[in-house]
Amino acid sequence: MIEVKDLTKYYVKNKALDHVSFSLKEGEILGFLGPNGAGKSTTMNIITGYLSSDSGSVKIDGIDVLEDPKEAKKRIGYLPEQPPLYNDMTVQKYLEFMFKLKKVRLPMKEHLNTICEQVKISDVKGKIIKHLSKGYRQRVGLAQALLGDPPVLILDEPTVGLDPIQIVEIRKLIRDLGKQHTVILSSHLLSEVQAVCDKILIINHGKIVADELTSSITQTGSSTVSLELIIEGRRQTIHSMLQKVDGVIKVTDKGECERGCYEFRVDSRRDVRRLIFRAFAKSDFAILSMHPVEQSLEDIYLDIITGKTDTEEAS
Ligand code: ADP
Ligand code: MG
Secondary structure, eight states, X not given: OEEEEEEEEEETTEEEEEEEEEEEOTTOEEEEEOOTTSSHHHHHHHHTTSSOOSEEEEEETTEXXXXXXXXXXXXXXXXXXXXXXXXXXXXXXXXXXXXXXXTOOSOHHHHHHHHHHHTTOGGGTTSBGGXXXXXXXXXXXXXXXXXXXXXXXXXXSTTTTOOHHHHHHXXXXXXXXXXXXXXXXXXXXXXXXXXXXXXXXXXXTTEEEEEEEHHHHHHHSOSOEEEEEEEESOHHHHHHHHHHSTXXXXXXXXXXXXXXXXXXXXXXXSOOHHHHHHHHHTSSOEEEEEEEEOOOHHHHHHHHHTTSSOOOOOO
């Protein structure tokens, strides 16, 4: 449904995007995750045809955004970082205005009613936009994106600036919209992407650094394995025995958990469970428990963002 190939974009000398490629199937919700300045808005502005790229292409439903921007734009509903709201209009007047501006060819009254129901703003249609809460204004922005029934929705940081209750409501709304639309949502919050999306794409300094299903990033993103152990014996000796095991990178003493029993965390480059078992079997110390700890997506994201996989400096 969406095919992004090799996008590169310079702002004067500053390279904002560096060979960004990804694709998205119909009906998927993609989370576009990255810290501020990573290139999310730039990518979204190019996909929606509001900004040109220096190289690369974007196809929406097979239509090239550069070659046929009119047709491509018809298929996209866009909620930019700063939604284009006219603050002195009522919600109804604004949506009618945008409906005409977009030259939507559907029965206007019915269509607007359906959209307002969908994003739950029917009760504020008569209100002036500047008198609405930020949460409601964001819904009006979403309504504007839904005009003309586009199959693709591009939402740039849709929950920024909302309070926690509004955030929950907007996320639920996006998940519902995701049932009938192909959605790209950008966010600098991992929790948001995890809560809403099927697929996740991590961008940093203009480069895609991870492109996977949320679950497979957790499995393959980590090069280290971690174990948590409880061992009975002499604390210092246990510590140094663990450190001597081949492949162990780091041993963390997490303190006494029962009398004479200590908890340790062991980070290693490979599975060292058998080696640890054998080392302790020869001693008087007893391993009371040993289990692998999964690296959370949060850890992996931080690794990626703090430069473990990318050493380029942001400008
Ligand atoms: P994000 O949306 O992920 O926060 P952006 O796409 O807005 O990131 O920005 C990517 C990079 O491009 C940043 O380094 C930013 O400073 C730069 N940038 C964005 N817009 C402009 C612009 N209009 N002129 C110059 N530099 C820009
Ligand atoms: Mg942005």
